Amino acid sequence: MEYDLDGKTFALTNLKEGGAPSADAGGSIAFEVPNVDQVVEQLRAKGVRIKLEPLSTPVCRLAVILDSEGNALTLHQVTQTW
Numbered sequence: 001m002e003y004d005l006d007g008k009t010f011a012l013t014n015l016k017e018g019g020a021p022s023a024d025a026g027g028s029i030a031f032e033v034p035n036v037d038q039v040v041e042q043l044r045a046k047g048v049r050i051k052l053e054p055l056s057t058p059v060c061r062l063a064v065i066l067d068s069e070g071n072a073l074t075l076h077q078v079t080q081t082w
Contacts, residue, residue, distance in 0.1 A: 030074035036061045
């Protein structure tokens with residue numbers, strides 16, 4: 001599910017069945033950012049752990065980070081609109 005919040009996207013996914021928030025969940029919550037690579041570098045400089053380095057799919061660029069409690073969060077950038 002994706003929700004438009006004042007020009008930004010908030011997304012929830014159930015791609016991993018039976019998953020719960022954790023470092024192994026793969027990022028079951030996603031936040032739309034304007035530039036995944038730039039945000040990852042800013043977070044890395046602040047000591048945030050990167051679980052999955054930025055990668056591209058046919059429709060987006062994404063990365064997975066770990067929050068302060070070890071939960072996986074996805075950063076998402078649309079590169080192909082429908």
